[in-house]
Amino acid sequence: MLVLSRKKNEGIQIGEDIEITVLAIEGDQIKLGIAAPKSVDIYRKEIYIDIQQQNNEAANVSLDLLELLKNPK
Structure with missing residues (x-):
């Protein structure tokens, strides 16, 4: 993990397309302000x-359902 110190109004650049700026402390x-292309999904962790x-839960339900359909009792 890279650890950086930044002050208010300072930022970091990730590649050519993503910029993160400290807006307030x-x-x-x-x-944080994040400038990125609309094609980049950004979520809180x-x-x-x-x-x-x-x-994962939805995928497991689908697999269980497929098994039931393949092997009806």
Whole structure:
């Protein structure tokens, strides 16, 4: 993991298309601005993990359903 220190209004560049800027620092929170192409999905980490879990659950249900359809009792 790369760790960088940034102050308000400073940023980092990821590749040619993504820029992250520190917009504000308030106590133990920071506000980030992210400039990226619309084709790049950006999620808060906890939301991303939740989406992945829901996708995995949906895939497992589909596999279970296929097994039931293949082997009816």
